[in-house]
Amino acid sequence: MSFLQEVVDILLAYIVESFDRETKVIDFHYPNELMQRNNWELQDEPESLDDILVSCRATLKYAIKTAHPRYFNQLSTGLDMVGLAADWLTSTANTNMFTYEVAPVFVLLEYVTLKKMREIIGWQDGSGDGIFSPGGAISNMYAMLLARFKMFPEVKEKGMSSVPRLAAFTSEHSHFSIKKGAAALGIGTESVICVKGFVPFFVSATAGTTVYGAFDPLIAVSDICKKYNVWFHVDGAWGGSLLMSRRHRWKLDGVDRANSVTWNPHKMMSVPLQCSALLVREEGLMQNCNQMHACYLFQQDKHYDLSYDTGDKALQCGRHVDIFKLWLMWRAKGTIGFESQIDKCLELSEYLYNKIKDREGYEMVAPVIKARMMEYGTTMVSYQPQGDKVNFFRMVISNPAATFEDIDFLIEEIERLGHDL
Numbered sequence: 001m002s003f004l005q006e007v008v009d010i011l012l013a014y015i016v017e018s019f020d021r022e023t024k025v026i027d028f029h030y031p032n033e034l035m036q037r038n039n040w041e042l043q044d045e046p047e048s049l050d051d052i053l054v055s056c057r058a059t060l061k062y063a064i065k066t067a068h069p070r071y072f073n074q075l076s077t078g079l080d081m082v083g084l085a086a087d088w089l090t091s092t093a094n095t096n097m098f099t100y101e102v103a104p105v106f107v108l109l110e111y112v113t114l115k116k117m118r119e120i121i122g123w124q125d126g127s128g129d130g131i132f133s134p135g136g137a138i139s140n141m142y143a144m145l146l147a148r149f150k151m152f153p154e155v156k157e158k159g160m161s162s163v164p165r166l167a168a169f170t171s172e173h174s175h176f177s178i179k180k181g182a183a184a185l186g187i188g189t190e191s192v193i194c195v196k197g198f199v200p201f202f203v204s205a206t207a208g209t210t211v212y213g214a215f216d217p218l219i220a221v222s223d224i225c226k227k228y229n230v231w232f233h234v235d236g237a238w239g240g241s242l243l244m245s246r247r248h249r250w251k252l253d254g255v256d257r258a259n260s261v262t263w264n265p266h267k268m269m270s271v272p273l274q275c276s277a278l279l280v281r282e283e284g285l286m287q288n289c290n291q292m293h294a295c296y297l298f299q300q301d302k303h304y305d306l307s308y309d310t311g312d313k314a315l316q317c318g319r320h321v322d323i324f325k326l327w328l329m330w331r332a333k334g335t336i337g338f339e340s341q342i343d344k345c346l347e348l349s350e351y352l353y354n355k356i357k358d359r360e361g362y363e364m365v366a367p368v369i370k371a372r373m374m375e376y377g378t379t380m381v382s383y384q385p386q387g388d389k390v391n392f393f394r395m396v397i398s399n400p401a402a403t404f405e406d407i408d409f410l411i412e413e414i415e416r417l418g419h420d421l
Contacts, residue, residue, distance in 0.1 A: 003049045007056060014060045018067040018079060019401060021409075024377030025063060025068045034062060045255040069401040070379040070409060075210075075238060077399040078270035086328040087272045090321045097132075097319040098311025100304060107308050110323040113330070117263060118279050120243050122256030129280040129287075131314055132322040136237030137177035139262040139278035140204065142315070144168065144181045146260060146280060147202040147231030149289040156289065160186045167191050167198030171216055173209040173386075175235060202231045207252050208239020211386050211394055215239060218254030227256070234258040237276065241268035244338045248346055265326045268345060268398045269338055275322045286313035341400050348397045352407045359411070372417040379413050 017023050030036065034268040038058050047055075065071060067079030095103045097110070110132060119126035133139045148155055166187050170178045179189045191198060203225050205216040218234060225232035234240075234255050240263035242248040243255070255261060259281050266275040280286055291312040300306065311317065331340070367385035370393075373379060382394045395412070 003053070006053055009054065010056050010060065014063075015067070015079065015084075018065040018159060019069065021069060021406075023065070023068070024378045025071050025380045026064050026374055028374045028377055029062065064380070067399070067401065068380075068401060069403065069406045071399060072379070072381040072396050072402075072410065073232045074382060075264075075267045075396055075398060076273055077396065078269050078401060080329055080400070082332040083270070083325045083329045086325040090324050093321070095321060097321055097323075098309070098314070098317060100308035101302070103321065105379070106321045106323055107329045110310065111308070113327050114277065114279065116330075117277060119354075121258070121261055121279060122283055122318055123279075127281075127283060129283050129285065129313070131278055131286065131310065133276050133314075133321075134236070134274055134316075134320070135276045135280055136175065136262050136264045137180060138314075138315075139237070139264075139276050140175070140177045140233070140235055141181035141184060142278045142286075143231075143233040143260040143262065144178075144185060144187075144202050145206070145315075146289055147233065148185065150231060150259075150282075150285060151201045152198075153288075157193055164199045165191065165197070166201045168202040168204065169200060169202040169230075171206050171209065173214060174204060174206045175210050175237065178204050178235070188197035189223045200228065200230050202233060204233045204235050205258075206239075207234050207236035207255065208242070210238060211384065213239065218252060218257070220254075222254050229260045232257060234261045237262045237264040238267055241265065241338075241342055242346075244269070244335060245342045245346075246339065264302055268342055269326070269329075270341070270398060270400055271329060272328045274320070275326050289313075290315060293301060333411065342354070344400070345397045345402075348407055349395075349401060350396060351404055352397070352411075355407065355411060366393055369414055369418045370421060373413070376417070379410050381410065 033289060038055075064073075066073075066077050071077055087398075093106075095106065097103050097106060100107045114130040114132075115126040118128050118130065126319050131142070133142060148163075148166065154162050168178065168182055168187065170192060179192045182192050183189050203221060205221045207215050207218065209215075222232050224230075234252070236243075236252065236255070236275075239251065240261065242251055243263075261279045262276065263279065264276045265271040266273050293312070294317075311319065333341070370381075370383050373381070382396070383391050384394055385391050
């Protein structure tokens with residue numbers, strides 16, 4: 001108990017430091033330097049608990065403070081105290097999501113929350129199905145798997161040799177996970193294109209692209225999918241959380257027509273990693289597609305309603321409890337609290353755009369400034385090229401702790417770090 005109390009003290013000190021704008025976002029060291037600064041190697045003999053505490057402190061010393069108000073890098077930012085508490089509780093319970101038998105409360109909470117999310121999407125009475133997966137890439141692959149099974153159920157037993165050459169359609173700015181899913185399912189990355197002669201089985205429209213934050217025209221895409229009887233998937237991993245906002249949910253108009261939707265609360269809703277949901281319109285399809293009737297887990301003569309044994313509809317056997325973080329945060333904030341949080345992110349985004357659109361002195365020298373930014377450690381934002389566009393700063397605003405002053409700081413810091421370029 002004394003050891004755990006000391007660990008908690010280390011964590012609490014780190015949390016306080018993470019929200020302090022006077023601290024660095026990152027204490028950056030190059031890999032070979034960081035490797036030499038501490039002994040990270042595993043030993044045959046056990047270390048003392050005091051040594052373990054030293055390792056805990058060292059690990060956090062060099063960790064990126066993703067909760068820092070001036071961290072604007074990849075999409076999962078911020079640190080919610082209720083979500084953190086839920087994560088600690090989940091780890092303490094240390095159970096598995098495959099049956100009601102071993103995770104009764106967590107299974108019920110997943111059922112309740114997925115139903116609520118389907119209602120928000122706009123499906124009648126929240127009907128349908130869904131599951132929490134390790135991330136948006138896996139949620140998207142689930143959707144592709146279901147679309148293929150829906151069109152060609154024989155593929156489950158007979159494999160890809162039993163079906164025609166399939167094609168999936170998606171935006172050029174869509175997430176790479178669509179191609180990765182096609183590779184994993186044996187469809188092939190070259191089949192994620194529009195080619196005459198292939199059988200279209202899946203269309204993925206993106207609601208909030210990874211780099212530009214753009215939204216595909218969901219209504220127009222759904223009309224085409226309906227006309228040709230093709231599975232309509234909406235990848236809302238990034239932008240799906242706008243459904244919580246009455247002011248911004250119009251960007252997802254038509255999402256209620258989807259056969260499946262990916263939605264990652266661990267992004268704009270700041271639920272601690274990992275928390276990604278796949279929502280499916282048709283009830284029972286996931287079970288039929290994925291079940292293997294493992295008799296040592298899914299016995300048919302149990303004394304409770306077997307519909308709450310969710311493990312056989314998942315690709316995984318062991319499945320982490322991701323639901324409790326989202327559920328407890330939703331209880332603490334209410335839907336209106338999430339709405340306010342999301343509206344604030346969009347307000348900061350608009351503020352940033354208006355500040356820099358006419359500002360003089362901005363040239364495309366992102367990689368050099370990024371390197372200096374990490375070495376100083378004062379703020380952090382990603383950069384990349386896109387198509388014929390040269391490197392640019394890829395700004396992400398999803399941290400509830402960020403303010404207008406932090407946006408101003410970022411702009412001024414970019415200018416300071418690049419003044420001689």
